[in-house]
Amino acid sequence: MIDGYPFVSYSKETFSDTETVKRSREFYAWMDSRRTVRDFSDQPVPREVIENILMTASSAPSGAHKQPWTFCVISNTALKTKIRQAAEKEEFESYNSRMPEEWLKDLRPLQTDWKKEFLEIAPYLIIVFKKSYELKEDGSKGLVYYATESCGIACGFLLAAIHHAGLAALTHTPSPMNFLGKVLNRPENEKAFLLIPVGYPAQECWVPDLKRKAIQEITQWYE
Ligand code: IYR
Numbered sequence: 001m002i003d004g005y006p007f008v009s010y011s012k013e014t015f016s017d018t019e020t021v022k023r024s025r026e027f028y029a030w031m032d033s034r035r036t037v038r039d040f041s042d043q044p045v046p047r048e049v050i051e052n053i054l055m056t057a058s059s060a061p062s063g064a065h066k067q068p069w070t071f072c073v074i075s076n077t078a079l080k081t082k083i084r085q086a087a088e089k090e091e092f093e094s095y096n097s098r099m100p101e102e103w104l105k106d107l108r109p110l111q112t113d114w115k116k117e118f119l120e121i122a123p124y125l126i127i128v129f130k131k132s133y134e135l136k137e138d139g140s141k142g143l144v145y146y147a148t149e150s151c152g153i154a155c156g157f158l159l160a161a162i163h164h165a166g167l168a169a170l171t172h173t174p175s176p177m178n179f180l181g182k183v184l185n186r187p188e189n190e191k192a193f194l195l196i197p198v199g200y201p202a203q204e205c206w207v208p209d210l211k212r213k214a215i216q217e218i219t220q221w222y223e
Helices: 017-032 047-057 077-098 101-110 147-164 178-183
Strands: 069-074 124-131 190-199
Touching: 017 147, 047 069, 047 124, 047 147, 069 077, 069 147, 077 178, 124 147, 124 178, 147 190, 178 190
Parallel strands: none
Antiparallel strands: 069 124, 124 190
16 A cells, blocks of 8 residues: 555546637637736735635646745735845846846846836735745755746746736846845745736836747747
8 A cells, every 4th residue: 555645536627629729729818918017006906816826826736746835925015115125235236237238138128127116016025935845843854856847837827827817917036036035034945936026007007019939939849
């Protein structure tokens, strides 16, 4: 007898080819309408929405089902201010002396800079922490597997859930990010992975009119 989960039947509804094509097309169109947003409204978002999008994120597959993530949810005004100040300090350094010219040139069309007012305006900041190992209650350590891939997939699910709920998000990577672990007092096994401000888009919200790569540019078919 192997220790572990009981196995249950996974019988899902399937669809005709026509319906499958239609569903995939509609989902693509919906996801393709998602944009990274930097202009947020301060309109509050119901707490249950945040809980639901986080549970969606946590439904992502992970190595040996370890779910090696913690989602820190910040709505406290003083804490948001502290995070903004610390992020801007790092970003100022990055934009002014750490990023190479090619990187700055690549960012110019997106019109980003070191100022991060959205960190105080968005009603919620979700900070995803990656566990590089498990810290058990008795203080011992446990392995996790493919933690980076697992967290990346969870963040993808999270962004899709945010978009599905009609909210906007920004994948923000203040660099380096270790100040977040310090500000939030995270345990030693957790490293900040991604900072995602979440909220409704501002009434006036502008995004660059970027184009996505065509199917021929992103695929190689072996038939
Ligand atoms: N972390 C900085 C710089 C930045 C880097 C990339 I790559 C982007 O796609 C956008 C911004 C910032 O958040 O401004």
